[in-house]
Amino acid sequence: MVLRHPDRDQIRIEGVLAALGNPVRMAAVxxxxxxGEHNCSSVLGILGVTAKSTMTHHWRVLRESGVIWQQPSGRENLLTLRREDLDxxxxxxxxxxxxxxxxxEASQAAQHVGPSGG
Structure with missing residues (x-):
């Protein structure tokens, strides 16, 4: 399977912002x-997502917007943030x-705790 990745000069700000505007994709980023490289399963575990199919769309959006590299490796895909290109x-x-x-996240956590600490 050939995965589409834009060249650095094809990355567009609106695509990056749209990709990062989703909380699940932001958490993955x-x-x-x-x-380093992360396999999809390890990222799913950290995010608490149990179904790989749930993330298929998110990986595609991140990849096609130029936010991540997604490279096949055996039966998995390895994910890497395209920080150098984005920077x-x-x-x-x-x-x-x-x-x-x-x-x-810190602000939201503080609001849930409230002034009484619980």
Whole structure:
């Protein structure tokens, strides 16, 4: 199977923002931002997703928008964040989006805890 990946100069801001606008895809990108290659199953486990079919669409959106590399390896696909390409096209964008996601998560967690601590 040949997977479509855009060249660096074909990556478009609207595609990247649309891909990262979904909470499941954003969570997957946060996992991949730790560096290295990850197989799909390991990312699914971290995200708590049990069905591979649930993620097929998300991987395609991330791949075709230029956010990730997805390379077949045996019966699995290896995923890598295209940080170098994204940083070259849109310097600071990925860092700002990931930092914003962390702030949103912390804010949401604080709202659930509330002032009484529980």
């Amino acid at each position: 946060r996992v991949l931002d730790g560096g 070259a096209r849109y310097p600071g964008l990925l860092d700002a989006i990931l930092a914003g996601a962390l702030r949103d």
